[in-house]
Amino acid sequence: MMDEEKRIKEQDLGKKSAYNSIFWGLILVLFDFRIAFFDFLPDSFGYILAASALRKLAAASDYFGKAKPYAYFLIVFSLTDFAMMDRQGATAFILSRENIAFMLVAFTTTILTLFMVYYICQGISERALKLGAEELRHKANRRWRLFFAANLIILAVTPFGLNLPPSLIIYAVSVSMIIGVISYILIIAMVSDADKMDSSLS
Amino acid sequence: MNERYSRLEVTKGLTKKTVLALFAVLVLLWAGNLIYFQKQQLPKPLFLKHYYAFSVGGDSSLEFQINYLVNRSKDIELVGLEIAGKDVRLQVRKGGASTFTHYYLKTDMVIINGQELDKLLSSEDAAISKLEAYFSDGSRQDVKIGEIYLVDERMTADSPLQVRVNGSSNQNQGFTLFYANAPLVVKSLENHFQDRLGASYKVYLDRSQTEINGPGFNDSQTYRNGQRFSDPRDEHETIAKFSTQAGQEVTKDMFPFTVESGETFRLSYSFAFDRGNPAKAYDYYQIEGKVTSESNGRTFAERYFIHYDPHFNDAALRAMIRERRET
Numbered sequence: 001m002m003d004e005e006k007r008i009k010e011q012d013l014g015k016k017s018a019y020n021s022i023f024w025g026l027i028l029v030l031f032d033f034r035i036a037f038f039d040f041l042p043d044s045f046g047y048i049l050a051a052s053a054l055r056k057l058a059a060a061s062d063y064f065g066k067a068k069p070y071a072y073f074l075i076v077f078s079l080t081d082f083a084m085m086d087r088q089g090a091t092a093f094i095l096s097r098e099n100i101a102f103m104l105v106a107f108t109t110t111i112l113t114l115f116m117v118y119y120i121c122q123g124i125s126e127r128a129l130k131l132g133a134e135e136l137r138h139k140a141n142r143r144w145r146l147f148f149a150a151n152l153i154i155l156a157v158t159p160f161g162l163n164l165p166p167s168l169i170i171y172a173v174s175v176s177m178i179i180g181v182i183s184y185i186l187i188i189a190m191v192s193d194a195d196k197m198d199s200s201l202s
Numbered sequence: 203m204n205e206r207y208s209r210l211e212v213t214k215g216l217t218k219k220t221v222l223a224l225f226a227v228l229v230l231l232w233a234g235n236l237i238y239f240q241k242q243q244l245p246k247p248l249f250l251k252h253y254y255a256f257s258v259g260g261d262s263s264l265e266f267q268i269n270y271l272v273n274r275s276k277d278i279e280l281v282g283l284e285i286a287g288k289d290v291r292l293q294v295r296k297g298g299a300s301t302f303t304h305y306y307l308k309t310d311m312v313i314i315n316g317q318e319l320d321k322l323l324s325s326e327d328a329a330i331s332k333l334e335a336y337f338s339d340g341s342r343q344d345v346k347i348g349e350i351y352l353v354d355e356r357m358t359a360d361s362p363l364q365v366r367v368n369g370s371s372n373q374n375q376g377f378t379l380f381y382a383n384a385p386l387v388v389k390s391l392e393n394h395f396q397d398r399l400g401a402s403y404k405v406y407l408d409r410s411q412t413e414i415n416g417p418g419f420n421d422s423q424t425y426r427n428g429q430r431f432s433d434p435r436d437e438h439e440t441i442a443k444f445s446t447q448a449g450q451e452v453t454k455d456m457f458p459f460t461v462e463s464g465e466t467f468r469l470s471y472s473f474a475f476d477r478g479n480p481a482k483a484y485d486y487y488q489i490e491g492k493v494t495s496e497s498n499g500r501t502f503a504e505r506y507f508i509h510y511d512p513h514f515n516d517a518a519l520r521a522m523i524r525e526r527r528e529t
């Protein structure tokens with residue numbers, strides 16, 4: 001009996017640190033810290049943290065397990081950051097106009113991120129349902145839909161950056177990027193809420 | 203049951219078909235834009251056409267601008283030029299670039315130093331039309347740049363007909379103001395590209411004793427050709443004033459005409475290219491025309507200046523590239 005309690009406690013502690021790792025992993029992906037064009041916080045570090053956390057959480061929900069391969073793919077794709085280091089310190093959008101390969105990598109990265117975030121939201125929603133955390137379950141649903149819509153808009157607007165004058169496209173791209181970042185931050189905040197939920201209810 | 207409920211909530215309103223349809227639209231948007239982008243790409247840098255005529259006698263070197271287009275997706279620089287078959291090397295000084303949706307329009311300065319200029323002038327044909335261009339990515343390309351004529355002709359130093367000032371505006375207009383310090387007869391006006399320009403170019407003669415004044419322009423010391431105004435706003439205003447078309451359109455039967463000592467006259471020009479055939483509007487013109495005059499039985503030559511830079515936007519660039527591809 002004592003052993004079973006200890007195992008459950010350890011599992012809960014593992015989940016707690018796993019949510020925490022996803023939280024920090026996603027934050028690392030969000031921020032760039034560049035000195036002389038070199039990114040000291042490459043996205044791949046963030047995805048490695050998220051992937052290892054998803055491996056731990058797979059026991060709590062199959063959805064976390066399903067998110068894992070996408071995190072692995074993202075580790076590989078984010079390595080292209082090093083190959084396509086922005087020499088002029090321009091934004092990703094400006095760079096993407098100059099380099100089709102970069103755009104295709106960005107497109108694939110966004111699709112993979114959508115899948116990964118979808119399964120994370122599903123996992124959190126399922127876990128919230130199991131623990132009776134209705135508010136968190138609804139939050140997971142709402143935030144996934146916002147994230148999905150924002151990324152669809154980004155994906156729809158970005159290719160026009162290739163062929164429309166910057167003056168026409170820059171506002172559409174900027175607004176969609178801002179909505180995208182906000183929806184991403186809300187996902188990160190939701191992961192933090194899931195961490196708190198697991199700590200208080202399990 | 204719970205698991206199914208959870209999944210349905212997250213994907214509420216998003217059936218598999220809807221998601222697939224959305225992704226299909228995205229793929230079409232991306233593919234369409236990429237295909238169009240690819241179609242706009244230049245296989246190699248494209249040099250614009252330059253129609254220049256310079257009198258180079260007595261000058262130690264010559265500088266002129268050269269314009270070319272490169273893809274924004276592969277930004278390369280012109281690093282050197284050589285006149286094919288003449289072993290004449292030209293220096294390139296990097297200039298500015300205008301950014302368009304798919305291209306950079308680069309404007310560099312080409313410098314022919316004295317030694318190379320002598321070599322060129324001593325050759326049979328001192329015209330430049332084909333060049334070997336060397337780029338920063340190590341590539342080399344034979345390019346046609348239009349026609350640049352170098353006339354080894356020293357303008358008469360003691361000519362009684364003197365250029366007081368000249369200028370050109372970005373409205374494709376310009377002027378040269380002359381002053382006669384002795385009685386003379388103006389015999390002719392020559393422009394190397396008159397036939398090419400045809401009716402697109404008009405020159406007017408204003409003999410209404412133009413007063414030489416304008417903002418920043420009252421001191422006779424500032425009249426000298428080539429001297430900059432101290433304030434660019436003054437320069438702009440004065441050039442606009444003197445570029446205004448006035449007087450009679452120049453025709454052959456106007457010559458010869460007499461100019462009294464102390465008299466001034468102004469030659470002003472304007473470009474207006476036919477909208478139906480805009481190809482020539484995409485070319486650059488920098489022409490030193492020649493005014494021949496006679497005084498006391500001696501013949502003199504003086505320059506007048508014509509300058510035209512095309513104005514490009516995305517649509518004009520596409521039209522120019524299409525026209526070049528067709529020819």
